Amino acid sequence: MPKPVVRDEARRRRRPTRQGTVLSEALIVDTALRLLREHGGGGLTARRLGLALGADPSTLYRYFAGMDDLTRAIGDELMGRALGSWAATGRWRDDLRALGLAVHAAYLAHPQAAVLTASRVTGRPREIAVDETILGILRGAGLPDEDAARIYHTFIDQSLAFAALDAGALALTEESRTADEGMWATTYARLPASSHPHIAATAPLLARRMPHSAYPGALEMLLDHTAARLRAARAAGG
Amino acid sequence: MPKPVVRDEARRRRRPTRQGTVLSEALIVDTALRLLREHGGGGLTARRLGLALGADPSTLYRYFAGMDDLTRAIGDELMGRALGSWAATGRWRDDLRALGLAVHAAYLAHPQAAVLTASRVTGRPREIAVDETILGILRGAGLPDEDAARIYHTFIDQSLAFAALDAGALALTEESRTADEGMWATTYARLPASSHPHIAATAPLLARRMPHSAYPGALEMLLDHTAARLRAARAAGG
DNA sequence: ACGGTAAGGTCAACCGTGTTGGCATAAGGC
DNA sequence: GCCTTATGCCAACACGGTTGACCTTACCGT
The missing domain is CATH 1.10.10 (Arc Repressor Mutant, subunit A)
Structure with missing residues (x-):
């Protein structure tokens, strides 16, 4: 027992x-x-x-x-730190962007912890606080509940998913991380144009881009989408 | 040794x-x-x-x-299965959507394997084949290399990141998975409107939505963004 | 056809992991 | 200040990846 x-x-x-x-x-x-x-x-x-x-x-x-329970507690602590480093301005787009980047950053500040915890829904207090904040920003901006729920879902999952992915890269040992990053400058760059024309054509661009996170770009796409829905809602509402 | x-x-x-x-x-x-x-x-x-x-x-x-090396091989096998279940039509938007969903599905078909492998860049043959295919679709549609590289990066990372996140949920034991899903119908739904007004207002919507993947929605946002860039490129190009 | 080499399968052992049941000790309510 | 019991400690278990020494037999060269 x-x-x-x-x-x-x-x-x-x-x-x-x-x-x-x-x-x-x-x-x-x-x-x-x-x-x-x-x-x-x-x-x-x-x-x-x-x-x-x-x-x-x-x-x-x-x-x-057990260690699993401890892991969830660690995840909740990261959520708390994210929310603690964030402050509302009242401008929904700035607030949502800042909150997304804060969550992403809080996890990346502890990559190894992020890898362990980012894919778990904890249901602990700090996580609930973050959820409430996101929904508040969206509904406060004037989105209908249906849109708010859908965009909230995409937002939180996207943020955590990228956090876990990016943390995974950072969590590797220094040695294998530089090896992974160098792969774009070596393995991929050396593929002959005859067999891999598209990689060959863009290899330098990719080598420069891949070591960085794609999260900010994806976040901006979500913000664009939100803005469009907001315009639609305002047009319909009056 | x-x-x-x-x-x-x-x-x-x-x-x-x-x-x-x-x-x-x-x-x-x-x-x-x-x-x-x-x-x-x-x-x-x-x-x-x-x-x-x-x-x-x-x-x-x-x-x-070692087991780590085996893990990478498993990841590459999943990539191969994704690409194998996909066929080109020549319509970039359909092709990109189908490929994204194929990768996502291939990983979700083996959730436990996906959790282990999705966050690692393997540089193995099948993964390279998928990369080449994505870049081919984007450049074939007429995107400038700069845009193609950026959108490729977002696309592959988003697909893998969501695959890992969603697989994480599926990989839980039946018991703790239904517990996690039920959390939206219990813990979250029972939060009082006084302390958590926004969660309280949208709880039924969330309970219905959260058990499903947010990936298709996020993918559609990326496709919208790609279409916009494509229009811009065509307007500039002639 | 056959002998020698070394590839490839096996065995036993090492050390580190999470986890548990029983035990000892001292904190704090009375 | 006593007594209860909460809380920390100890020893042990089963199982994990990994390794080095070993044996056996498939294959190459003659």
Whole structure:
């Protein structure tokens, strides 16, 4: 039978660890983020986390149901940081763009964590706050609920999907990352025009473009689409 | 020192395994896909793969440098299947849409494999073939190289990113997947309008929409954008 | 036809992983 | 200040990828 997990705020006694640290959900999540940053994508292990905290690995199970649960908490923390770095201006297009870039940036700031968490819907508080904010921007701009729901869905999924993809590239070890990026300057650039005319013709352009994220461009497409729907709604509404 | 890896076509002897099966890269990849399908996302292990093949796990290292290398090969196989299920019509918009949906579908047909592979650029033959095809459609439609390269980049990253995200949802165990989907009908729907007015107002719409992929919508936005660029290019060109 | 070489399959072992059940200790309500 | 029990610790388990030494037999050259 697994140990019972006690939510942080319901914790009654605070007993320091043998090495003196007093544990908490926040401390564990922060330490996990640090480990991911320092030791790379596979660097987050129960044992290593315990060592970094000065606690036995099994102690973590008093705070999280398992590594999977901890992972979700990390994802929610990233969402919180994204929202914290964002401020509303009242101009829907600027606000939506800034929020998208903030989420993207917050995840990319911890690529290894992003890879682990970006494709999971957590349903935790910070994620809900972000969802509410997005819907608020869209409905506040005057979109009908139908459009708002559809565009919200595309917006959040696109942001998380690109965050995970881009983070995946960043999370590679320095060695294999430069190898991947160099692939465009080598493998692809060397393909003969006879067999791959289109790649050959655009290879220099691609080599310059591929190492960067395509997210800002995709985001702009979504904003264009939103603007068009907004014009349509205003025309129909009066 | 690791065992030397011999590429399939350079293999000189074909020695049957103790249990009689004759190995090959293709057989291993196919079996790996079957295991992922049958046993779920974490179901692909060297030991289990060896067992399914009737071979010792360590034998795999004669064919792939490690599980990571095998993973890349699986990703390339999915690309091949996507391209194989696609046929050109000459109408750029239809072709691009069909190719995007084919890639997305090929990955979603093997969600667990997609999660492992979609965020890696492999540089393997089938992936290069897909890239060449996309660029061909865009340049064939009459786009300037600059636009073609940019839209190609957005297109392939968007397709893979959504494939990984959507596959992530599908790859969950039946239990936690219905839990995740039900979250929209429960957690989100129960948020009070006082604290979360926008979620409360659109909850029924979201509950119906969120379980489906946002990819088709995002793809259509990209096609709209491409059409606009194409009009601009034609206006400028003559 | 056959012998020697080395390719390719096998075995046993290593170390690191998440996770658990039982135990010890001390925090904090009374 | 006692007693309860929350909370941290320990030892162990099953399983993961990976490796080095090994054996066997398919194939090449004669």
